[in-house]
Amino acid sequence: MEVKRLNVLIADDHSIVRDGLRFLLSIRDDLQVVAEAANSDDILAALAAQRIDLLLLDLGMPGVNRLQFIRDLRTDFPRLKILVLTANVELSTIRGVLDAGVQAYVTKADESQELLDAIDAIQQNKRYLAVAVRFAVDGHGSSNPGDHLIANAVLTKREQQILSLVAQGSSARDIADTLHISPLTVRKHRENLMRKLDLHNTAELAVYAVRLGLPVG
The missing domain is CATH 3.40.50.2300 (Response regulator)
Known part of the structure; x- marks a missing residue:
């Protein structure tokens, strides 16, 4: 056709x-x-x-x-x-x-x-x-979409800080300067976050940050 x-x-x-x-x-x-x-x-x-x-x-x-x-x-x-x-x-x-x-x-x-x-x-x-x-639009069986993820993943204060900054579009260097840590440490935290939350890219991290109520912009 x-x-x-x-x-x-x-x-x-x-x-x-x-x-x-x-x-x-x-x-x-x-x-x-x-x-x-x-x-x-x-x-x-x-x-x-x-x-x-x-x-x-x-x-x-x-x-x-x-x-x-x-x-x-x-x-x-x-x-x-x-x-x-x-x-x-x-x-x-x-x-x-x-x-x-x-x-x-x-x-x-x-x-x-x-x-x-x-x-x-x-x-x-x-x-x-x-x-x-x-x-x-898809709750995946939950009355509040994503609640099962939030409930099952406990983030440290540092992880929440990095998640928020990643969601704002900050680079690893920018995050490192803001938090006074090395870019390598930032990248390691980001990898750990994706693995812990079963997320695969920055967009999904940003969405998750919004769900947690973290500042994203």
Whole structure:
């Protein structure tokens, strides 16, 4: 069965991110990047000028008031598919934008394949959440998603400090300077955290930090 070719609008206020996304999507014959935007005005202008099937949207862009902006887009462009690509892993944000009508939510810490999988799902009229944030809608049998992990893993004060700083995007060197320890010690703590919590990347660590209520930004 022939797959419909999607016209894509990349919306991110960082040109290097837009360049990377355009290059990644160029490998797909079923996708065509037809416009780019660095702020909300650019998005609206592009949508008004031509047919856009898929919007890759960074929530942190100038003029993007997260939920209301997305709701307005859903009202004004009901056929538009929206894929959120963001560094934000806060539970309230994830659930809020999903309720506002986006089709996919992927974090910037995810692998490139996660983004492509999300687009595949959208083409099949399915909703997609990155693995690291699926706790937002999937409780895995718990009334409070992730409680089983929190209950079964006791973190030391130092581990909580490092988890919080990792979730904020701090490098091993930055964390070492902040806590007055060596970068090697930081990396060892990070490895231990992933093993103890059965997590696999920075995005999942950030999600876990949010669940614990640790400061992440």
